[in-house]
Amino acid sequence: MKQYNVGIIGATGMVGQRFATLLAEHPWFNVKVLAASPRSAGKRYEDAVGSKWAMTVDMPANLKDIIVMDATADVETIAGQVDFVFCAVDMKKDEIKALEERYAKAECPVVSNNSAHRFTEDVPMVVPEINPEHIEIIKSQRERLGTKRGFVAVKSNCSLQSYVPALHPLKEEYGIEKALVCTYQAISGAGKTFETMPEIVDNVIPFIGGEEEKSEQEPLKLWGHIEGGKIVSATEPSFTAQCFRVPVSDGHTAAVFVKFKKKPTKEAMIEAWKNFKGVPQELELPSAPKQFIHYFEEDNRPQAKLDRMIENGMAVCTGRLREDTQYDYKFVCLSHNTLRGAAGGAVLLAELLAAKGYFD
């Protein structure tokens, strides 16, 4: 497979650090550029990150001495040095949109963790097992931007990366009328640790800004279709969501209630989960889990602490499937929010784009 030089924009942040560790031994992608705010620019990566290093593994040795570039002032220089960039920055939404389009217009594709472009009509928002065909919209986006190579592609929000994969293999055959989800989200999703978020210890916080709207609306874009140079969102099923922040370091759990158009048996649902394979599994992409959905028979699983790292944090876990008094079924889902839900999901998307020739 061809090798690609990559940059990490926002490399000093929580997601940026995750990219740095995930890419350390990547078979296709070599990190050449690290960029962040003017506060970090000009410093060695190790010095710029300092005590903010939040990973459980050490900083990759080959990155420590790289001089951090300025993500906004050095766009053209960075674009000239890499084949594409990963982007995860903490800036205002309008600034992120503009920055990502600047990279794209400098003919540097952007694979983004940020939410800014998720509802831009010609920007694909992709969970590679669910809607890989949406990357074909890039042709229309390139026409709009006037680029040959440059484009922006994004991943979806971390909250839904457990329950949308679980519903997806059931949707075609049984039809989903409506779903209710309650999410129990880890503090790393807010870029926090127990040290930096002491108020979460012995507590549950019943609000995460913007999260319920994303949890209800983004699944419909994932299940949308391309029409007239746009991605047109699906109009059903109807979702309702409540999102809580809970005292867990990593791993978002979701309680799901679902009503089908045609009610499947419990056994058929478990079979559909076990047999589900997407394009990443078929193409054997390096970060793809071999088994995407793992079903647990035990009543007390999946658990965030025990099960979030299954298949390197890239698989989705389901369990506690049973009939419900108001909906057809209820069950529990889990996915690792900073791996599958953030940097890992973006790396898998980049692998899909590479395999399909979008960086050539």
Ligand SMILES: NC(=O)c1ccc[n+]([C@@H]2O[C@H](COP(=O)([O-])OP(=O)(O)OC[C@H]3O[C@@H](n4cnc5c(N)ncnc54)[C@H](OP(=O)(O)O)[C@@H]3O)[C@@H](O)[C@H]2O)c1
């Ligand atoms: N944490 C998660 O699990 C998660 C999940 C999904 C999506 N996201 C999204 O990913 C993005 C990054 O999140 P995070 O948790 O990694 O944030 P973070 O830890 O606060 O890191 C933010 C990064 O942005 C850089 N930055 C800030 N202002 C900048 C500017 N004006 N110009 C250029 N770079 C600037 C920072 O550089 P300095 O160090 O130099 O300030 C740092 O590298 C956000 O959009 C977030 O919503 C996060």
